[in-house]
Amino acid sequence: MASTLIQFRTDDIVKIKATNICDKLGIDLQTYMRMCLSRLVQENGIPFSMKLDEIEEDEGIRAMKSASKVAEKYGIANMSLEEINAEIDMVRSENG
Numbered sequence: 001m002a003s004t005l006i007q008f009r010t011d012d013i014v015k016i017k018a019t020n021i022c023d024k025l026g027i028d029l030q031t032y033m034r035m036c037l038s039r040l041v042q043e044n045g046i047p048f049s050m051k052l053d054e055i056e057e058d059e060g061i062r063a064m065k066s067a068s069k070v071a072e073k074y075g076i077a078n079m080s081l082e083e084i085n086a087e088i089d090m091v092r093s094e095n096g
Contacts, residue, residue, distance in 0.1 A: 006033075
């Protein structure tokens with residue numbers, strides 16, 4: 001099977017933290033990325049969660065989860081970008 005090289009840039013701190021998590025899970029970062037791609041294709045979406053219990057969520061992640069719950073509650077969690085922008089434009093025109 002032919003293989004291809006995939007490269008991307010990420011923040012140094014993110015890479016270090018990700019590498020440390022992978023080390024604790026007994027895999028390297030490259031193996032994790034291959035696992036992600038394989039499962040993404042197999043499941044046609046993100047099918048799994050791999051996390052260590054001792055890692056605490058930061059404030060930003062908690063805020064995003066809270067926002068997701070509010071969006072689910074009000075039935076707007078699956079809005080497209082176009083629908084979101086239309087909603088913003090409507091509110092701006094009403095307040096403008």
